[in-house]
Amino acid sequence: MIQRIQTIYLFLAAVAAIAFLFVPFGKINMNGFSNRKLQMKVIAVAILLSIALIGLSVYAIVLHQKDQYQFGPRLSFLCLFLCLIFLAYKGVKHDEQLVKSMDRLR
Secondary structure: OOOOHHHHHHHHHHHHHHHHOOOOHHHHHOOOOOOHHHHHHHHHHHHHHHHHHHHHHHHHHHHHOOOOOOOOHHHHHHHHHHHHHHHHHHHHHHHHHHHHHHHHHO
């Protein structure tokens, strides 16, 4: 059941990750919106891993293609994955702040 916008972001990130043939962190995390802190940790790990993979991909491209650089669709999918997973993190963080503000009112 899709209840929050970050679920859509995580689904799109999973699609981008599958397109890259990378572990679909979004798929692991989509149904766990009741435990937001764990979800934020898993998303943070996914962000760090995708940044590392982007760095390694750029390094490999520069190392092997010194004359002309070609950034193919795989790197584009990784960048899309990073953007979507970051948006999902912001959505989860917003939900956590909303829940905390509601707890103060009780």
